[in-house]
Every structure is written in structure tokens, then in C-alpha cells.
Amino acid sequence: MRLLVVEDDPDLNRQLVTALSDAGYAVDSAADGEEGHFLGDSEPYDAIVLDLGLPKMDGISVLESWRRNDKMMPVLILTARDRWSDKVQGFDAGADDYVAKPFHMEEVLARIRALLRRSAGHATNELVCGPVTLDTRSSRVSVNGNPVRLTSHEYRLLAYLMHHNGRVVSRTELVEHLYDQDFDRDSNTIEVFVGRLRKKLGIDVIQTVRGLGYMLSPPTDAS
Numbered sequence: 294m295r296l297l298v299v300e301d302d303p304d305l306n307r308q309l310v311t312a313l314s315d316a317g318y319a320v321d322s323a324a325d326g327e328e329g330h331f332l333g334d335s336e337p338y339d340a341i342v343l344d345l346g347l348p349k350m351d352g353i354s355v356l357e358s359w360r361r362n363d364k365m366m367p368v369l370i371l372t373a374r375d376r377w378s379d380k381v382q383g384f385d386a387g388a389d390d391y392v393a394k395p396f397h398m399e400e401v402l403a404r405i406r407a408l409l410r411r412s413a414g415h416a417t418n419e420l421v422c423g424p425v426t427l428d429t430r431s432s433r434v435s436v437n438g439n440p441v442r443l444t445s446h447e448y449r450l451l452a453y454l455m456h457h458n459g460r461v462v463s464r465t466e467l468v469e470h471l472y473d474q475d476f477d478r479d480s481n482t483i484e485v486f487v488g489r490l491r492k493k494l495g496i497d498v499i500q501t502v503r504g505l506g507y508m509l510s511p512p513t514d515a516s
């Protein structure tokens with residue numbers, strides 16, 4: 294899952310990027326409204342954290358413009374604590390949720406998890422495919438109840454496939470959603486990660502759909 298943080302306060306921006314990266318997301322960041330608007334318009338983010346008070350272009354205008362351009366990604370806005378009008382304006386502009394400053398980072402993380410799973414159509418934080426369970430709160434993965442240790446890239450890959458369980462995910466889509474914009478993107482590395490992931494899970498849940506990409510499906514008895 295790949296996220297964008299648009300926040301002009303450098304300390305807060307850094308704290309958000311660090312916390313979200315530590316939680317296993319690929320994270321890009323922007324320090325003003327123009328840059329944030331451009332990135333949100335041109336890159337396929339899974340969710341965006343958007344401050345409202347921004348230089349160059351304010352957060353409400355950024356959000357309205359994304360929505361006018363049919364950008365549907367979930368957006369969590371950061372509002373000033375006492376400004377109820379910020380929240381109303383934000384929701385009317387197309388925000389999905391808000392956190393008032395100052396906030397606890399845990400709350401931002403929880404709200405992002407909720408936005409991501411809801412936009413992918415899941416009701417809980419525990420995603421299941423056959424014997425494989427992935428808990429988005431703890432970033433833990435288990436097979437038949439036995440914990441499996443994954444690297445952050447392997448986890449991101451599995452989490453993306455689990456969120457989009459039931460449909461084919463192309464390699465290009467994986468590259469776009471697993472890496473931040475500064476990462477040296479090479480779709481061949483996806484194959485390498487899939488290979489490692491299959492080995493670590495020890496069962497056949499990641500199917501290769503020839504010419505199209507990958508799809509999760511629980512192992513059948515025949516295999």
C-alpha cells in the first residue's frame with residue numbers, strides 16, 4: 294500500500310512519514326499544496342493524509358480538484374482542533390475522515406488502516422485467504438496459526454494482494470503500489486519477492502495468471 298503525506302510543518306511531515314513507513318507502507322511526501330496536488334493527481338495512492346492549511350494551494354482546493362478529476366482514493370484530512378467549520382468544509386470537499394491536531398500518531402495509523410480496508414471492501418483488520426491470516430494492526434502473518442516472518446517488502450506485497458483478494462493484480466499495479474517514488478522500480482523484482490513469499494508461506498496461495506499478473510486463491514486439495 295502506497296500513501297502520500299501532504300503537510301507543510303517539516304517536523305510533523307517527518308513524524309508522519311516515519312510512523313507510516315514503520316507501519317509497512319510505501320510513503321511519498323509533499324510540503325506544499327501544489328506539489329501535493331500534482332502527486333495526488335498523477336500517482337495511484339491507496340490513501341492520502343492531507344493537511345488543510347498549506348502554502349501555495351490550500352488543502353480544500355487540493356481535495357476539490359482531485360475529486361473533480363475523479364480521483365477516488367481515501368483522504369484523511371488534518372484539521373485544527375477547534376475549527377468545526379474545517380471538518381464540514383473538508384467532508385463537503387470529499388474527505389473520508391479527519392484527525393484534529395494535535396493528534397496521537399496511533400489514531401492516524403488506525404484511521405488509515407480503516408480507510409484502506411473499507412476502500413478494499415473489508416470489514417475487519419484481519420484478512421484471511423485459506424490458511425493464511427494477515428493482521429493489519431500488528432503486521433503479523435500466519436499460516437495455519439503459525440507465525441511467518443516477512444521482510445517489509447514481502448509484507449507489503451502480501452498485504453496488497455490480501456486487500457485485493459479475488460481479483461488479478463498486474464505486476465505494474467504492484468510496482469505502483471509497493472514502492473515510493475524514489476525507489477528504483479523494476480518489475481522483475483516483483484517476481485523475486487513473489488518467489489520468496491511463496492517459499493516462506495510454504496503453500497500455494499499466490500497464483501500466477503499468465504500474461505496478467507497474480508491472484509490469491511486458497512490451495513485446493515488436488516495440489
Ligand code: CA
Pocket residue numbers: 300301302344345346347
Ligand atoms: Ca499546515
